[in-house]
Amino acid sequence: MRKLKDARRPEILDATLEIVAERGLDAISMRSVAQRLGLTPMALYGYFRSKEELLDAVLGRLLTEVPLPPEGAPWREVLTHLAYGMRAVAQRHPTVLPLVLTRPGISPGALRLIDRIYQALLTAGVPPGEVPRLERSLSTFVIGHVLSEVSGRFSLGTLDPSARRAQLPPEELPGHDALAAVLDGPVDSEAEFRANLDDVFVMVESRVAR
Amino acid sequence: MRKLKDARRPEILDATLEIVAERGLDAISMRSVAQRLGLTPMALYGYFRSKEELLDAVLGRLLTEVPLPPEGAPWREVLTHLAYGMRAVAQRHPTVLPLVLTRPGISPGALRLIDRIYQALLTAGVPPGEVPRLERSLSTFVIGHVLSEVSGRFSLGTLDPSARRAQLPPEELPGHDALAAVLDGPVDSEAEFRANLDDVFVMVESRVAR
DNA sequence: ACCTGAACACCGTTCAAGT
DNA sequence: ACCTGAACACCGTTCAAGT
Numbered sequence: 001m002r003k004l005k006d007a008r009r010p011e012i013l014d015a016t017l018e019i020v021a022e023r024g025l026d027a028i029s030m031r032s033v034a035q036r037l038g039l040t041p042m043a044l045y046g047y048f049r050s051k052e053e054l055l056d057a058v059l060g061r062l063l064t065e066v067p068l069p070p071e072g073a074p075w076r077e078v079l080t081h082l083a084y085g086m087r088a089v090a091q092r093h094p095t096v097l098p099l100v101l102t103r104p105g106i107s108p109g110a111l112r113l114i115d116r117i118y119q120a121l122l123t124a125g126v127p128p129g130e131v132p133r134l135e136r137s138l139s140t141f142v143i144g145h146v147l148s149e150v151s152g153r154f155s156l157g158t159l160d161p162s163a164r165r166a167q168l169p170p171e172e173l174p175g176h177d178a179l180a181a182v183l184d185g186p187v188d189s190e191a192e193f194r195a196n197l198d199d200v201f202v203m204v205e206s207r208v209a210r
Numbered sequence: 211m212r213k214l215k216d217a218r219r220p221e222i223l224d225a226t227l228e229i230v231a232e233r234g235l236d237a238i239s240m241r242s243v244a245q246r247l248g249l250t251p252m253a254l255y256g257y258f259r260s261k262e263e264l265l266d267a268v269l270g271r272l273l274t275e276v277p278l279p280p281e282g283a284p285w286r287e288v289l290t291h292l293a294y295g296m297r298a299v300a301q302r303h304p305t306v307l308p309l310v311l312t313r314p315g316i317s318p319g320a321l322r323l324i325d326r327i328y329q330a331l332l333t334a335g336v337p338p339g340e341v342p343r344l345e346r347s348l349s350t351f352v353i354g355h356v357l358s359e360v361s362g363r364f365s366l367g368t369l370d371p372s373a374r375r376a377q378l379p380p381e382e383l384p385g386h387d388a389l390a391a392v393l394d395g396p397v398d399s400e401a402e403f404r405a406n407l408d409d410v411f412v413m414v415e416s417r418v419a420r
Numbered sequence: 421a422c423c424t425g426a427a428c429a430c431c432g433t434t435c436a437a438g439t
Numbered sequence: 440a441c442c443t444g445a446a447c448a449c450c451g452t453t454c455a456a457g458t
Contacts, residue, residue, distance in 0.1 A: 148311060
C-alpha cells in the first residue's frame, strides 16, 4: 500500500467540484478531472487510490463548507443554523449530494458538525444514551429532505399531479381523492423545510427528561 | 418517439434484480442484463429507452413488493406496517435503494403506498393541508434511515469510533468527549428503527388538531 | 415484430518506463 | 518525486440491416 502525496489534493478537489457544477456527477471521470488539470489520468492515482476515494474526499470537502454555528448558541439556533448551512451547501453542489447519505461521515469536517449536534442535544437536556441515535436521526432527516429537494424526488417528474393519479382508478386511491383540493398546488419547499425543522424540535423535546 | 414493447419487461426487470443481488448496483449494465437473457444489448432498447428508464422501472417494481397494510387498520399500525415493509424490501435489495431517494415516486406502486399514508394521517386527525408535507417528511425519514442502514452511513466505515475521534484534537470535540462512555457501543439498528418510529408518531400527534 | 452486428466515443485501472 | 504512454477489459448508444 504505497503512500499518497497530498500537495495537490485541494487543487484536484477544486477541479472535481467545477466539473460537477458544470456537467453533473456523472461527468466526473478520472480522465475529465485529469484533463482539467492538464494531467494524465494516471497522475491522479498518486493522490487518490481510486475514483471512490476521490469522491469520498470531495464529500469531506463539502462538509467543510457548512459554517459552524456560534459557540454557546441555544440548541434550537444551533440545529437551525446547521440545517440551513447543509441546505445551502446542497444547493451549491446539488449533484454531489447522494454521496452524503451513502458514505459514513468519518472525515474531520463531518466529525466537527456531529460534535456540535451532540452538544446542542446535551444542553437541550436529552439523556446522553439517546443523543447519538437522535443525532443520526436528525441528520438523516435533514439530509434526506435536502437530497429529495435537490434531486427531484419532491418535484413533479414527468407527470403533473392529476395525470399521475390517473395511472390508477380513483377507487384505489381514496386518500388522493380526499386531498384533491390540496394536492394540485405547488410545493413551497422553503416553508416545508421550516415546518420539518419544527418537527425536529418536537422530536428533541419529546426526548428531554422531564 | 417510438412505441415500446412490454411483453418481456418483467423478465428483464427480474434479470436486472438478479444481477444487483449477486454483484451490486454497479454491475448493472445494458450488456450484463442482455447477456443474462441471452440477448444483444441492443434488444433491450426495444423495451426501455435508456438505462435510466430501466432503472426507474426497477424502482417501480421494488415498491410493488412492499406489502399493503390491512384495510381499515389503525393509523399507527399502518405506518408501522409500511415502514417495516419498506425496510424488508431494502434488505432484500440493498444496492438498488439509492434510487428510491433520488427519483420521484410516480409509479403506480409508489402511488398506492402514498395513498395508504394519506389515509392513515387523515384518520389520525392531521389537517388535510398538512398531510402531503407530512407524508413526504415521514417517507424521507424512513427511506433515509433504511438507506443509511443498508449503505453503511451508520456503520463504522474503515475507522473504529476512537480512531475516528483521534483525527481531531479532543478540545475540538467536547460533545464526543462528554459522550465517550456511550459512543463505543455497537448500534442496535432494530432498536434504533423502533425508536425512530416512535418519533414519527410524536411528529404526527403534534400536528393533530386538538 | 423483434433482434443482431459493427461502430463510436467513452470508462477505471495496471504496468513499465521516463525525467 | 512526480508524471506519462500504451494497453486491457469494460461502458451506453446510434444506425443500418437481417429474419
